[in-house]
Amino acid sequence: MSMSQRKKIVIWLGMISSLCLWWQTGMAQETVPVLSVHLEMKARDADVLFKKDPYDRSTFPVSMLVDGKQLNGRISVKGSFSRSFDKKSLKIKLDKGSKWRGQRRIALNAMATDTSMMREWLAWDLIHTLGMAAPKVNYTQLYINRRYIGMFLHIEWIDPGMLAKFGLGDDGEFFHPLDSTFCGDLGLQSVADVERCWTKLSPRDNDYSPLKKLVKQLHDVTADEFDSFLEKNFDVESVINWIAVNAITSNGDTYNKNYFIYFSRKKGRWVLIPWDYDLSFGRNWDEFLEYPANILNDNFQYYYPLELGLPNPLKDKLLKNPVLLERLKQKLRGLMGMPVEGYAATPVWFTPEVMHDRIDALTSVLTDNLNRERYTTTNAQKLREQASALKDYVSFRYNYLRKTVLQVTNWVPDRASIKVSKAGETESWVDGFGKTLGTIQALSLNRAAEIAVDVERMTVPEFLPEDTDASRCVKRTWFLVNKTPFSQLNVNLSWQYLHENSRNTEVGKNLDDESKLNLWVMDYEKWRQLPVSINKISNVIETKGMDIKAGRLYRFVACQE
Amino acid sequence: MFTNNLNGRPNVMLQQIALITVLFIVTGSAQAGGWLRSEGEHRYSAYLSNSSSNRSWDRYGNDTVSGCTSNVTALTHEYEYGYSYYRTLFGKVNMATSECGGDKVSGLGDVYLGVRGRLNLYKNGSAWEAILIIPTGYDGQRSNRLGYGELGIELGLYGTTKYSKKSTFAYGGSFRFWNGSPSDQFRTRASWSYKQNKQWAIRTSLEGNFSLNNGNSVTPASINGDFESEFDVIRGKIGLRRQIGPRLGLTVGLYKNLWGRNASQRQGIYLNIAYVWGRL
Numbered sequence: 001m002s003m004s005q006r007k008k009i010v011i012w013l014g015m016i017s018s019l020c021l022w023w024q025t026g027m028a029q030e031t032v033p034v035l036s037v038h039l040e041m042k043a044r045d046a047d048v049l050f051k052k053d054p055y056d057r058s059t060f061p062v063s064m065l066v067d068g069k070q071l072n073g074r075i076s077v078k079g080s081f082s083r084s085f086d087k088k089s090l091k092i093k094l095d096k097g098s099k100w101r102g103q104r105r106i107a108l109n110a111m112a113t114d115t116s117m118m119r120e121w122l123a124w125d126l127i128h129t130l131g132m133a134a135p136k137v138n139y140t141q142l143y144i145n146r147r148y149i150g151m152f153l154h155i156e157w158i159d160p161g162m163l164a165k166f167g168l169g170d171d172g173e174f175f176h177p178l179d180s181t182f183c184g185d186l187g188l189q190s191v192a193d194v195e196r197c198w199t200k201l202s203p204r205d206n207d208y209s210p211l212k213k214l215v216k217q218l219h220d221v222t223a224d225e226f227d228s229f230l231e232k233n234f235d236v237e238s239v240i241n242w243i244a245v246n247a248i249t250s251n252g253d254t255y256n257k258n259y260f261i262y263f264s265r266k267k268g269r270w271v272l273i274p275w276d277y278d279l280s281f282g283r284n285w286d287e288f289l290e291y292p293a294n295i296l297n298d299n300f301q302y303y304y305p306l307e308l309g310l311p312n313p314l315k316d317k318l319l320k321n322p323v324l325l326e327r328l329k330q331k332l333r334g335l336m337g338m339p340v341e342g343y344a345a346t347p348v349w350f351t352p353e354v355m356h357d358r359i360d361a362l363t364s365v366l367t368d369n370l371n372r373e374r375y376t377t378t379n380a381q382k383l384r385e386q387a388s389a390l391k392d393y394v395s396f397r398y399n400y401l402r403k404t405v406l407q408v409t410n411w412v413p414d415r416a417s418i419k420v421s422k423a424g425e426t427e428s429w430v431d432g433f434g435k436t437l438g439t440i441q442a443l444s445l446n447r448a449a450e451i452a453v454d455v456e457r458m459t460v461p462e463f464l465p466e467d468t469d470a471s472r473c474v475k476r477t478w479f480l481v482n483k484t485p486f487s488q489l490n491v492n493l494s495w496q497y498l499h500e501n502s503r504n505t506e507v508g509k510n511l512d513d514e515s516k517l518n519l520w521v522m523d524y525e526k527w528r529q530l531p532v533s534i535n536k537i538s539n540v541i542e543t544k545g546m547d548i549k550a551g552r553l554y555r556f557v558a559c560q561e
Numbered sequence: 562m563f564t565n566n567l568n569g570r571p572n573v574m575l576q577q578i579a580l581i582t583v584l585f586i587v588t589g590s591a592q593a594g595g596w597l598r599s600e601g602e603h604r605y606s607a608y609l610s611n612s613s614s615n616r617s618w619d620r621y622g623n624d625t626v627s628g629c630t631s632n633v634t635a636l637t638h639e640y641e642y643g644y645s646y647y648r649t650l651f652g653k654v655n656m657a658t659s660e661c662g663g664d665k666v667s668g669l670g671d672v673y674l675g676v677r678g679r680l681n682l683y684k685n686g687s688a689w690e691a692i693l694i695i696p697t698g699y700d701g702q703r704s705n706r707l708g709y710g711e712l713g714i715e716l717g718l719y720g721t722t723k724y725s726k727k728s729t730f731a732y733g734g735s736f737r738f739w740n741g742s743p744s745d746q747f748r749t750r751a752s753w754s755y756k757q758n759k760q761w762a763i764r765t766s767l768e769g770n771f772s773l774n775n776g777n778s779v780t781p782a783s784i785n786g787d788f789e790s791e792f793d794v795i796r797g798k799i800g801l802r803r804q805i806g807p808r809l810g811l812t813v814g815l816y817k818n819l820w821g822r823n824a825s826q827r828q829g830i831y832l833n834i835a836y837v838w839g840r841l
Contacts, residue, residue, distance in 0.1 A: 057839075058645070180807075
């Protein structure tokens with residue numbers, strides 16, 4: 001074999017391995033497309049649009065510049081409670097005959113409630129990966145009068161025209177639960193006073209009889225018959241995908257609102273279209289706080305079961321039906337890169353590796369022009385902290401779903417043991433309830449070691465460093481023991497604590513700034529302070545380069561000075 | 562100007578005092594002031610009131626007995642439209658039935674056409690207002706009447722201060738200029754409202770009308786009243802508001818004239834229904 005032939009083979013092998021890597025990691029090499037929208041409007045209107053009373057519904061004349069053409073229309077602020085943010089979500093309605101990307105109505109979401117600006121995009125990316133009938137979504141740089149305003153998320157306007165592109169026809173019955181009344185849960189009471197809970201989007205009439213009939217059927221059908229009922233009346237995949245998306249993203253802010261339901265006459269079936277994923281990927285509503293802290297907070301959760309969210313017969317009966325539950329599980333397995341049995345494989349989307357690369361790619365795109373944003377609600381530091389919390393969410397949620405839904409092993413809480421055998425690899429202690437207690441990454445080790453962790457949760461630590469105010473401590477103690485004789489490791493360690501909401505929390509009552517937490521370890525009856533980095537959103541305390549010796553019990557506590 | 566002595570015609574005088582106060586009642590807007598509608602938004606309100614009086618304040622502010630018991634039922638229809646973010650157009654018309662001592666009159670009062678603009682570009686609640694007052698076909702010369710029968714112009718400024726999410730103070734004043742005999746007037750209002758929750762609110766207000774004392778006597782043949790063009794009154798109001806959904810609001814309340822000059826000591830009840838549609 002000549003040198004040139006060898007070179008060719010090496011090049012080909014390189015290309016093939018790169019292709020395999022790209023296939024595995026999906027997003028890693030993929031660029032995130034970003035659109036640009038240029039608007040012209042009166043300077044006074046442009047100023048007033050963002051600074052006026054948030055609940056004013058006025059529209060203003062606007063021109064959209066597209067390929068040298070000027071498309072005229074009106075612009076207004078859209079949304080509900082997000083209107084009170086400086087950065088407003090916007091709606092443009094072009095004059096009759098004018099269209100941009102095939103539509104007269106253009107929605108630009110400011111993503112102001114989510115300082116990562118990623119959650120909605122990620123959820124829609126998952127929805128598209130599953131092939132659901134859903135709007136196209138793109139990050140969009142908005143300019144008004146040639147001045148950069150900021151990064152928005154363009155979400156294609158959801159109407160029958162959009163659904164027709166998915167072969168569902170545009171002559172169906174289109175319903176949406178009202179956002180403000182929280183009662184569009186497809187239960188019988190949701191149609192008792194139907195216009196209180198629902199709005200009919202198309203056709204524009206007051207005929208709610210198809211919805212009422214569906215609700216009655218959903219009420220009457222038993223869980224055992226639910227698989228055949230869904231096959232007959234629904235696009236089954238749209239329902240399973242909806243539950244799967246909500247399970248992956250841990251989105252409970254739906255089921256009584258935040259979705260669309262469409263009866264396609266063309267298909268003779270109902271179709272589910274998901275909506276609104278800003279309160280997802282770990283973010284959590286706080287029922288014990290007043291608005292706006294009930295929505296805007298640093299609460300974090302990843303351990304809600306598939307039943308998360310309020311009741312809805314579609315979800316409730318699907319989860320009780322063995323056939324449909326198995327289909328859902330196989331869907332989740334596929335998304336999580338686990339072997340799928342008996343069903344077509346779903347693209348791998350939700351593994352820590354794929355997601356961490358995806359989040360890094362988004363961070364890069366979003367931080368690029370962040371300091372130029374005119375009405376920003378985040379900054380580079382906040383965004384990176386959120387990105388890190390998102391990665392933690394992904395790892396923890398992945399562990400949780402594996403352990404409690406897909407590969408149930410035991411139900412022992414608060415303890416776990418793992419074998420650390422390779423430097424560089426990150427392993428997690430996951431207890432029998434799927435809770436991630438902590439993670440370890442060996443920087444060096446002399447032999448494989450079994451490391452066990454035990455936690456005392458929701459309790460002020462029994463022992464604390466001298467002069468430490470117990471009320472400024474995390475109410476959790478972590479115990480770590482290296483069970484393998486003669487083994488010695490140098491590791492990065494991170495510990496997770498609980499802050500689900502203002503009541504169910506391990507944050508001490510006088511612990512007012514979690515970013516100032518110190519981590520202490522008791523080793524041979526002496527307390528030693530460790531260098532830390534904190535993510536107060538995902539409630540993770542990390543220390544780097546700690547030595548772990550065989551047979552030693554280490555006790556960790558975290559307190560604010 | 563107050564030029565004539567009324568001592569010889571007490572009944573006519575007191576009747577007239579009562580009836581002039583009608584003007585204040587029927588032109589008392591349900592919700593004028595500092596609020597602009599969103600562009601494209603509509604608001605209709607109906608303000609129904611019923612009041613009675615058998616005592617008055619004379620030209621010096623002294624308490625006197627009226628010659629008859631006056632009863633007034635008035636209904637004001639008001640419509641507002643957000644022409645743009647910067648301008649709200651509005652119009653209102655009064656309908657009233659006024660009776661005193663067997664003298665009864667019913668029908669349309671004046672029509673008001675106005676425009677309201679923002680004093681603060683970014684914040685709702687402070688506004689200027691200009692109104693054209695147009696008489697309809699009622700008899701403006703009879704003693705028991707539904708308006709002056711003259712063209713008028715009103716120019717006002719209004720503001721709002723929010724003390725908390727629940728408590729709001731609104732205030733403002735206007736000058737009303739009349740063509741012909743009636744005295745020009747300064748009108749002012751201060752109100753405080755407290756929102757108990759999304760549904761319930763309580764509102765109290767003080768409203769004043771003060772003549773600028775530049776009116777002329779009207780034709781003596783009509784009513785022999787030197788005073789109909791000039792009167793002062795301060796009124797207190799209290800109301801309970803129920804918001805029914807985002808569009809419909811209902812207010813019921815009581816009002817009472819607390820002090821006056823050439824005005825009746827009137828008290829009554831009111832009901833206001835307002836419905837908003839368009840850009841909600």
